[in-house]
Amino acid sequence: MSAEFETDFWKDAKSRKVWDEIVPGEPRKTIPYLLTLEAIHAYCRSVGDLHPLYFDEAYAKASPYKGLIAPPAIHILLMFACTPADDWMRSPGTINAGQSWSYNIPARPGDTITLQARALDKFIKKDRLFAVHDNVFFNQHGQVICAGRGQTIRPV
Amino acid sequence: MTDTFENIEIGATVGGAPFAVTRQTIRDFCDGSLDYNPLHLDDDYMKGSFGKTQFGGVIMHGMTNFGLLTRMLTDWAYPRGAVQRRLETRWLAPVRPGDTITAKGHVTAKRKTEKSRWLLIDVEIRNQQGQQIARGEAMVEFPPS
Numbered sequence: 001m002s003a004e005f006e007t008d009f010w011k012d013a014k015s016r017k018v019w020d021e022i023v024p025g026e027p028r029k030t031i032p033y034l035l036t037l038e039a040i041h042a043y044c045r046s047v048g049d050l051h052p053l054y055f056d057e058a059y060a061k062a063s064p065y066k067g068l069i070a071p072p073a074i075h076i077l078l079m080f081a082c083t084p085a086d087d088w089m090r091s092p093g094t095i096n097a098g099q100s101w102s103y104n105i106p107a108r109p110g111d112t113i114t115l116q117a118r119a120l121d122k123f124i125k126k127d128r129l130f131a132v133h134d135n136v137f138f139n140q141h142g143q144v145i146c147a148g149r150g151q152t153i154r155p156v
Numbered sequence: 157m158t159d160t161f162e163n164i165e166i167g168a169t170v171g172g173a174p175f176a177v178t179r180q181t182i183r184d185f186c187d188g189s190l191d192y193n194p195l196h197l198d199d200d201y202m203k204g205s206f207g208k209t210q211f212g213g214v215i216m217h218g219m220t221n222f223g224l225l226t227r228m229l230t231d232w233a234y235p236r237g238a239v240q241r242r243l244e245t246r247w248l249a250p251v252r253p254g255d256t257i258t259a260k261g262h263v264t265a266k267r268k269t270e271k272s273r274w275l276l277i278d279v280e281i282r283n284q285q286g287q288q289i290a291r292g293e294a295m296v297e298f299p300p301s
Contacts, residue, residue, distance in 0.1 A: 007192040046188030047223035048175060051230065064237075072240050073226035076219045080190035092194045093206060096218035098292075100244035155206070 006085045015086040019129040019154040022088060022119045028133075030115040033081040037109035040070045043077045069106035075146050078107070078137055082115035089133065093155030097130070101148030105139075112140040120149060129154040159236050161273045161298040164263060170277060172228030172259030177216050179253045185217050193217075216251040221259075221290040225279050228259040229294050238275075238298045245279070245292035256284045261294065273298040 006012065044054050052059035053069055060068045083089060107113060120134035131154055136147040175181075186192050194201040195215055202211050222245055229240045251257055261279040268274075274297055281290040 005190060007186075007190075009192050009194060042184075043188035043223075046181070046185040047220060047227055048173070049223065049227040049230075051227075051234065053234065071223075071226055071230060072243070073219075073223045076189045076191075076223060090193070092201070094193060095195070095206065096247065098244075098246035099219070099222060100242070100292075102242045103240060153206075 005081075009090045009092050012085040012090070013092060016091050017088045018091075019122060019131060019156075022122055022131050022154075024119045024121050024132075026118060028087060028117040028119070029084050030082050030117055031084055033078065033113045035070065035074070035078070035081075035107055035109060035111045035113050037068065039077060039081070040068075040074065040107075040109055043074060044071060047073075065106065067108065069108050072101070072103045072106070072146065074107050075101060075135070075137055075148060078113055078115065079135065082113060082137070083117070088131075088154075089152070091155050095153040095155075097151040097153055099148055099150035101146055103146045104144045107137070107139065107145050111145075113145070114138045114140075129156060161238075161266070161275070164266070164275065166263055166266065168263045170228060170232045170261035170263070170279075172224060172231075174256050174258045175220075175224055177220075177251055177253055177255045177257060179214070182214065182216055182220075182253065185220050185223075189217065189219060191217055191219070211250055213252060216253075216255075218247040218290075220251070221245060221247060221257070221281050224257070224259045224281065225261075225290070225292065225294070228261065229277070229279070229296065233296050236298070237301070238296050240294065241274075241297045242295035243279070243292060244294075245290055247290050249283075249287060249289040251283065251289055257281050257289060264293075272300060 117135040121132040134149045137145040261277045265276040277294040
């Protein structure tokens with residue numbers, strides 16, 4: 001994890017877009033992120049996922065993957081790692097309502113990950129404010145790692 | 157591993173390990189995901205109301221469900237030479253410290269396409285009371301050897 005990552009999500013709260021300001025179709029600001037083995041392991045341990053493809057280099061080298069990889073759901077980490085502190089996904093009170101992701105190739109330790117992201121839609125349902133986000137992660141070779149979208153209920 | 161695409165039956169089950177949720181596991185997920193939303197950290201903040209919803213205390217990240225479902229699917233797929241290609245989920249109820257949640261799934265369909273072979277798997281997570289707290293659908297590919 002980057003040493004300068006701001007863990008106080010209140011700090012930049014005023015600079016983030018509220019639901020009214022989110023424009024479907026408008027790209028979100030993103031930043032490249034060097035995915036380290038340490039970051040992969042921190043994520044894996046947090047869900048108890050200790051598969052040797054992520055931890056055992058000799059095992060991973062002998063596998064069809066020919067080396068250590070990250071689990072498919074590493075995009076959970078990448079979503080925050082590849083966006084700046086004023087991204088609206090960090091607004092305190094943001095409630096995740098569900099997600100769908102498709103996977104192409106695995107991310108690997110040492111990859112520099114980039115993200116193309118935008119709001120895709122926003123709507124009001126049962127008196128709640130929803131935003132749909134649409135995201136594609138790439139490695140340093142321009143290969144798609146995964147693509148997905150999700151719905152969040154926006155704080156009011 | 158003797159399972160192949162051909163001999164996997166519709167209805168075959170996929171099981172995950174129970175996961176005991178604590179304040180520490182939630183904090184660990186903050187560090188692992190970089191998601192430090194106060195929903196998961198700040199009891200005082202969580203005493204407030206969120207529109208029509210009151211949580212009454214910190215809750216687990218919804219994406220922990222996603223990570224546990226992924227762990228279940230990959231643990232099942234890797235030894236069979238298969239690849240998790242898709243996961244779609246909805247969260248149905250919050251999870252709190254003290255809950256124990258378990259993922260499971262079952263195969264609902266098999267499909268051969270021009271160049272590959274696919275399984276559809278319905279997935280869910282239930283808590284210790286049997287309440288369904290997340291559900292969704294996954295797609296696993298058995299690439300041609």
